[in-house]
Amino acid sequence: MMTPTDDVAAKTQAGDEALLAGDPAKARALYLEALAQTNHRRRSGLVARLGFVGHHLGAALLEIQRTIEAQGHTPVFVSDGMAVWHKSNAFVQQPAFLSVVEKHAYLLPLPNWHWNLQTVLWAVLQARSLAGDFVELGVFRGHTTAVTAEHIRFASWNRRWYLYDTFNGIPEDQLNVGWSGMNETAYKGTYSYEEVRDRFAAYPNIDVIKGRVPEIFQEVCPQRIAFLHMDLNSAVAEIAALEQLYDRIVSSNRRSSIAAPAPGTAYRPARPR
Incomplete structure (x- = not known):
């Protein structure tokens, strides 16, 4: 007689075969069935697999x-650019978080951004007790803030969140080095200020700001910053941003507030703080 564990394994295997055969609908249905009856250690792999469904990198x-699983490692969670195993990933046991992540997944062309999002969520919750507003540099279509703001019901918070982007890619x-092709294919013409502005229209305390960093800070910039998330994919822009914003970050949280620098970014304050 097949045990519940055997049944989960069989459905997972069948889902894998369907995904590799090019039948994402069948794969998704099988993964969801298995997820509904599995334990914590198997949930991680199934949540990851659901993120592979329908993605052009899914099979790979x-x-x-x-x-990794074949080596006996559990839990395992693979995403774009990262694979982890034997690490705590409590988010796979949080239906509310998983639901909002899946809802907004279409905004980002990268699968399984859960780990990054739960890290941002943790930082935002830590920053709530600090005196200052929130800043995101490099918004793209608003994915990170959309997930976080909905999950924490940010509209009810007594904070403002400033979202900065050129909405036309990285200035030349x-x-x-080597990013000109990515800039043309991934950013230019793929998102717009109007789209992102409308996405956050229901939040009276989120401001979507179009402009070049750091020059735009001369027009709009909070005096005190409790949370700063940078993902400009430009070392030049991020260093310039920190030169202007570092002194505005509340002193008790300067290190933990600065998140997600672009490759190549290395910053040291010009003077002791």
Whole structure:
């Protein structure tokens, strides 16, 4: 007689076969059935697999997931650019978090951003007790803030969240070496100020600001910053931003407030703080 554990394993295997055969609908249905009856250690792999469904890298990421699992490692969670195992990932046991992540997943062309999002969520919750507003530099389509703001019901918070982006890609003079092609294909013409502004229209305390960093700070910038999230994909822009914003970050949280620098960014204050 097949045990519940055997049934979960069989459905997972069948889902994998369906995904590799190019049948994402069947794969998703099987993964969801298995997820509904599994324990914590297996949930991680199933949540990851659901993120592979329908993604152009899905089959490749599934092979990485299965290769690690075949070595006897659990839990395993594979995403774009990251694979972890034997690490705590309590978010797979949080239906409310998983639901809002899935709801907004279409905004980001990268699968399984859960780990990044739960890190941002943790930082935002820590910053809530500090005197200052929130800043995001590099918004793209608003994915990170959309997930976080909805999950924590940010509209009810006595804070403002400032979202800065050019909404037209990275300025040519701020490009990292080798990024011109990425700028043209991934950013230019793929998102707009109007789209993101409308996405946050229901939040009276979120401001979507179009402009080049750091020059835009001369027009709009909070005096005190409790949370700063940077993802400009430009070392030049991020260093310039920190030169202007570092002194505005509340002193008790300067280190934990600065998150997600672009590759190549290294910053040291010009003077002791």
